[in-house]
Amino acid sequence: MFSFHHTIRRRLNAFTWAFAGFVATVAAVQAVPNRVTVAWDPNPEPDIAGYRVYYGIVGSGVTNMVSPGTTTQQQVINLLPQTQYWFCVTAYNTAALESDPSQVLTYTTPANLPPVLSISGSRLAIVPGTVSLTGSATDDHLLPGALGYSWQKTAGPAVSGLTGTTTPTASMTVNAPGSYSFSLTVTDGVNQSSAVVNLQAIQRLETPPPGSVVPNITTSFQSFDGLVLGWDSAPNVSYIVAFKDALDDPTWRILDEDVPSTGSTTFWVDEVGGQGQQGFYGIFQKP
Missing domain, CATH: 2.60.40.10 (Immunoglobulins)
Known part of the structure; x- marks a missing residue:
């Protein structure tokens, strides 16, 4: 089943075939960029054998045809986006006689949007x-x-x-x-x-990271880039930032194994921090 983004309803004048009462009318066109459904009113004659839908790109000189049998609608696929097409319908009877075409309905398919x-x-x-x-x-x-x-x-x-x-x-x-x-x-x-x-x-890690623990994480706040941590630091040293899920958990996960000191206070951003995770950070001075 297809969903149709655009609908045009337009009733055309009925056309009459060579013998009296043979009528087919294009009733509606519904379309998305590459699919169009053409629907029409049924003919009242008891000897109707089916219908044919003719279509093409306006000005191309090329005509295509599909036949839905006796149903009164036909989906036309593989159309180009932002292209004007023409459509018309004929009916044929059990004697293989085909009517004149209905009036031509034109329709421009919508633009194709990116996924x-x-x-x-x-x-x-x-x-x-x-x-x-x-x-x-x-x-x-x-x-x-x-x-x-x-x-x-x-x-x-x-x-x-x-x-x-x-x-x-x-x-x-x-x-x-x-x-x-x-x-x-x-x-x-x-x-x-x-x-x-x-x-x-x-x-x-299955054991705490090497080096001495830095007890004072003095700053933590959420920024657009992630969770920002700041701690007291000494000059000319580097630090390991680690995380564990619970205070008594002996297992640490290293988030960054080499954070250079930036002076008396060093800052580091956890880009995935604050996104629903709970646990404890540890800052370790590298030996």
């Missing part, structure tokens, strides 16, 4: 681990299964086992901590849309 795209999937990975990203798209020109998909890694360390790059869902194994970016492009053959998803991969 509407969204991406779902994990934005946080623990290395080594498998990550799946799924894109979904809708289009006014094609059904979702007919769209073309293309995934690419645009930033970050190398990944392995990247599969599904031409399908809605791409999967890969992330082996190294860091920031990754993946882009998805969806095309309907005429227009395309692209979206980028960022992934943060972190390393899980």
Whole structure:
């Protein structure tokens, strides 16, 4: 079943065939960019064998024909967007006699809009681990299964086992901590849309990170870039930022293993922080 974005209703003068009472009238046209449904009033004669729909691009000199049998509507597919087409209908009887055509109805198909795209999937990975990203798209020109998909890694360390790059869902194994970016492009053959998803991969430790803990996280606030942490720091040293799910959890996840000091206070931004995760941050001075 197709949904129609635009509807034109226009009643044309009935046309009469060579013998009395043979009438067909184009009643309506409904269209989306590449599909049009033409409907008409049925003929009253008992010997009607069927109808034929003729159409073409205005000015092209090319005529196409489809026959729906005895039904009084026909969907015409694979039309070009933003193109003016003409349509008319004839009827034929059991003696294979065909009527004159109805009056011609013209219609300009709408513009083809780019696909509407969204991406779902994990934005946080623990290395080594498998990550799946799924894109979904809708289009006014094609059904979702007919769209073309293309995934690419645009930033970050190398990944392995990247599969599904031409399908809605791409999967890969992330082996190294860091920031990754993946882009998805969806095309309907005429227009395309692209979206980028960022992934943060972190390393899980079974013991606390080396170095001495810095007890004072003096600042934390949410910004447009993520959760900002600030702590008392010494000059010319570097820090490890780690995270764990519970206070008594012995397992830390390294979020950043080398944060240089910026003076008496050092700031760091967790780009995925504040997005529903709960836990505890730890700042460790590197030995």
